[in-house]
Amino acid sequence: MPNVALQSHQNHQTLVITPETTGAALQGTIQIPGDKSISHRALMLGAIAAGTTTIQGLLLGEDPRSTAACFAAMGAKISPLNTESVIVEGIGLGQLQEPQGVLDAGNSGTTLRLMLGLLAAHPERLFCVTGDASLRSRPMSRVIKPLTEMGGQIWGRQGNTLAPLAVQGQTLKGFTYHSPIASAQVKSCLLLAGLLAQGETTVIEPALSRDHSERMLTAFGAQIDADPEAKRVTVTGQAGSLQGQTVVVPGDISSAAFWLVAAAITPGSDLRIKNVGVNPTRTGVLEALEQMGADIERENERTVTGEPVADLRVRSGPLKGCTIEGEVIPRLIDEVPILAVAAAFAQGTTVIKDAAELRVKESDRLAVMASELNRLGAHVTEHPDGLEITGGYPLKGTAVDSHTDHRIAMSLAIAALNAQGPTTIHRAEAAAISYPTFVETLSQAWI
Numbered sequence: 345m346p347n348v349a350l351q352s353h354q355n356h357q358t359l360v361i362t363p364e365t366t367g368a369a370l371q372g373t374i375q376i377p378g379d380k381s382i383s384h385r386a387l388m389l390g391a392i393a394a395g396t397t398t399i400q401g402l403l404l405g406e407d408p409r410s411t412a413a414c415f416a417a418m419g420a421k422i423s424p425l426n427t428e429s430v431i432v433e434g435i436g437l438g439q440l441q442e443p444q445g446v447l448d449a450g451n452s453g454t455t456l457r458l459m460l461g462l463l464a465a466h467p468e469r470l471f472c473v474t475g476d477a478s479l480r481s482r483p484m485s486r487v488i489k490p491l492t493e494m495g496g497q498i499w500g501r502q503g504n505t506l507a508p509l510a511v512q513g514q515t516l517k518g519f520t521y522h523s524p525i526a527s528a529q530v531k532s533c534l535l536l537a538g539l540l541a542q543g544e545t546t547v548i549e550p551a552l553s554r555d556h557s558e559r560m561l562t563a564f565g566a567q568i569d570a571d572p573e574a575k576r577v578t579v580t581g582q583a584g585s586l587q588g589q590t591v592v593v594p595g596d597i598s599s600a601a602f603w604l605v606a607a608a609i610t611p612g613s614d615l616r617i618k619n620v621g622v623n624p625t626r627t628g629v630l631e632a633l634e635q636m637g638a639d640i641e642r643e644n645e646r647t648v649t650g651e652p653v654a655d656l657r658v659r660s661g662p663l664k665g666c667t668i669e670g671e672v673i674p675r676l677i678d679e680v681p682i683l684a685v686a687a688a689f690a691q692g693t694t695v696i697k698d699a700a701e702l703r704v705k706e707s708d709r710l711a712v713m714a715s716e717l718n719r720l721g722a723h724v725t726e727h728p729d730g731l732e733i734t735g736g737y738p739l740k741g742t743a744v745d746s747h748t749d750h751r752i753a754m755s756l757a758i759a760a761l762n763a764q765g766p767t768t769i770h771r772a773e774a775a776a777i778s779y780p781t782f783v784e785t786l787s788q789a790w791i
């Protein structure tokens with residue numbers, strides 16, 4: 345078993361990982377926390393529905409906590425957050441109250457962008473929204489521009505592009521939007537605005553992004569017409585209230601991805617990951633790893649409250665480089681950092697293209713993964729829209745930094761497991777954004 349130690353320094357934590365030299369492997373069965381995207385949506389739709397929504401398996405990460413706090417500040421009654429059963433007493437469609445203070449989305453782009461669609465469509469109410477330093481540097485014009493076309497009034501820093509934002513709610517008009525980017529946050533923002541707008545709102549994407557909003561809105565009773573082949577979805581506005589539901593949140597495939605790669609690259613591993621959401625708009629990581637030669641089996645496939653779920657069994661084996669590009673990118677957008685780690689342990693070169701969106705995530709994930717993996721001795725070249733990684737160079741433990749990005753912290757931890765000597769990951773507390781029990785699981789699942 346590797347030695348895993350967490351050290352606290354004022355506001356930050358450092359994770360020190362010293363790998364085993366005697367062939368420790370990942371074995372047994374693990375559980376992963378609830379899906380972040382579905383957790384946000386369950387809290388939001390519960391808050392704006394009529395009646396009670398019960399959420400089982402909610403992710404207790406910092407991001408869904410930000411969503412819960414924002415909607416509680418606007419009048420929804422949300423029981424203390426736990427994984428068993430969170431009760432949301434909805435306030436009803438169009439009934440969000442003007443909050444007394446500033447809404448704080450923390451580190452969460454999903455909270456801010458999805459919520460903005462709802463706020464813009466609440467006439468006669470003023471909302472002020474902000475986030476942490478990372479979120480305040482992320483582009484908001486991608487949602488402000490289309491909301492403005494619908495009649496929204498939103499002001500932000502630097503020419504209405506950056507938070508903090510002020511929103512003066514308006515009666516919006518439905519429209520058709522050809523989104524220049526495949527972004528579930530943009531699509532979902534406009535669908536939520538469209539719920540309250542006059543007429544129909546249609547979003548057409550260049551490639552299909554995750555469709556959790558479409559599925560959950562339909563379950564709550566919204567009038568949604570989705571045509572995934574055409575990458576088009578329409579919501580009919582002002583078509584009646586949403587009804588509270590029971591939502592069972594599956595495990596997050598983006599969190600499972602760390603263990604898929606850890607087991608694939610650690611010789612002798614045979615690991616089962618229970619209860620993983622395998623919605624086809626999220627399974628690009630499985631396809632990419634299979635293309636690299638990984639041995640991943642789906643077991644016990646089922647549907648849980650409208651979302652496909654399976655257990656995943658992964659066994660170690662040699663990986664080979666591959667090209668990851670085009671329409672699969674939005675379906676693995678959050679897994680590029682951990683796929684870069686897999687590539688560093690694969691034979692040959694892996695090319696990741698069409699992934700410029702990674703530059704505007706919680707950090708510039710292309711720049712940060714290139715710099716931190718190269719510190720560890722990997723051979724990574726950064727391109728404007730991707731990475732080129734030549735695998736097979738042994739990694740050597742050293743000091744690296746999460747850049748306060750949860751997925752970077754965890755990806756570097758998995759790389760460290762197979763490096764020579766100890767790796768020190770600074771600002772590792774970022775993992776709690778999406779995976780508060782990551783370090784615990786890192787210390788389990790070994791023989």
Ligand code: S3P
Pocket residue numbers: 380381382384454526527528529530532553554677678701
């Ligand atoms: C998310 C959509 C993705 C993803 C993010 C969660 C969502 O962002 O990166 O972690 O829940 O809708 P984009 O839609 O902006 O690509």
